Amino acid sequence: MMYVEDLNRKFAFSEGESSLFFTMGKGEIPVVEIKNAQSSAVISLQGAQILSWKPIDGDEVIWLSDDAVYAPGKPVRGGIPVCWPWFGTHEKDPFYPAHGFARNVMWEVLDARSVSDNETEVRFQLRTDELEERYNTIWSQPTVVEYRVSISQRLSMELSTFNKSDQSISISQALHTYFNVNDIDKTAVYGLEGKRYLDKTEAYKLKVQEGPVTIESEVDRIYLDTDDDISIDDRARKIIIKQKGSRSSIVWNPWKDLAKKMEDLEDEGYRKMICVETANVADDVVHIKPNERYFLQVSYNLQKKL
Ligand code: TA6
Numbered sequence: 001m002m003y004v005e006d007l008n009r010k011f012a013f014s015e016g017e018s019s020l021f022f023t024m025g026k027g028e029i030p031v032v033e034i035k036n037a038q039s040s041a042v043i044s045l046q047g048a049q050i051l052s053w054k055p056i057d058g059d060e061v062i063w064l065s066d067d068a069v070y071a072p073g074k075p076v077r078g079g080i081p082v083c084w085p086w087f088g089t090h091e092k093d094p095f096y097p098a099h100g101f102a103r104n105v106m107w108e109v110l111d112a113r114s115v116s117d118n119e120t121e122v123r124f125q126l127r128t129d130e131l132e133e134r135y136n137t138i139w140s141q142p143t144v145v146e147y148r149v150s151i152s153q154r155l156s157m158e159l160s161t162f163n164k165s166d167q168s169i170s171i172s173q174a175l176h177t178y179f180n181v182n183d184i185d186k187t188a189v190y191g192l193e194g195k196r197y198l199d200k201t202e203a204y205k206l207k208v209q210e211g212p213v214t215i216e217s218e219v220d221r222i223y224l225d226t227d228d229d230i231s232i233d234d235r236a237r238k239i240i241i242k243q244k245g246s247r248s249s250i251v252w253n254p255w256k257d258l259a260k261k262m263e264d265l266e267d268e269g270y271r272k273m274i275c276v277e278t279a280n281v282a283d284d285v286v287h288i289k290p291n292e293r294y295f296l297q298v299s300y301n302l303q304k305k306l
Contacts, residue, residue, distance in 0.1 A: 027070030
């Protein structure tokens with residue numbers, strides 16, 4: 001693992017309105033801070049977890065818990081956790097890390113560059129055969145994950161999984177984005193109307209979404225066949241989510257009681273956040289043959305209210 005100084009020597013820059021540098025973040029975990037003419041962002045090297053994305057003339061888009069814990073190996077509550085190579089609880093061993101191990105480990109920075117005054121790109125990599133032994137017992141097939149993040153007028157992510165082993169692999173995954181909302185009571189998610197979903201709060205009962213998704217109690221749902229755009233409207237702004245390589249999306253808000261039980265989520269935090277996650281889960285699990293690569297892509301942009 002490179003130190004912050006080495007990373008800065010290799011990648012840091014400041015040119016006109018664009019700058020990028022590495023610094024030691026909370027919990028002694030390095031982060032990269034990015035600015036350009038369109039927006040700014042902060043990404044933790046642990047989990048390649050995006051912690052902030054703020055358009056230059058707008059408010060923060062990504063929610064981060066005030067009570068988040070920053071410690072090596074611990075996922076941070078908020079931001080954009082990368083759930084890989086499985087989503088949720090491991091189907092064979094519930095003691096394996098929830099949502100996979102990618103969000104718990106340090107990623108390598110492959111490249112960080114200014115594309116133009118308006119766009120900056122950072123590329124991260126995770127090679128499973130270079131991880132600690134305990135992860136190789138959980139996941140024995142050598143796999144290379146690359147995560148490309150582009151920061152501009154929009155925030156774009158591309159997560160690619162390359163199967164370096166000589167057998168097929170099956171993964172489930174998600175970009176588990178926590179979005180900031182003005183007021184959960186005034187928030188609605190569009191684009192899922194009429195879609196079937198598995199309701200985790202009722203033992204994964206299959207239901208059909210009627211109208212936009214609104215939150216009035218705990219919501220934890222896996223929507224199926226979700227290849228259209230999704231939007232989050234909190235009456236102050238609209239966030240447009242475009243996704244490719246995903247046919248499943250999760251909508252999650254813990255609501256009051258669960259939020260109280262979660263130590264890393266402030267009691268009223270659930271009123272300011274909603275997770276809308278671009279995923280490959282349930283019947284959308286991905287099978288990758290040896291020497292093949294799978295791409296999951298998502299971008300967010302804002303539509304301001306007049
Ligand atoms: O994506 C929804 C979900 O799987 C919920 O069931 C909830 O547990 C949430 O993710 C947070 O999971 P975490 O492991 O980060 O506490």
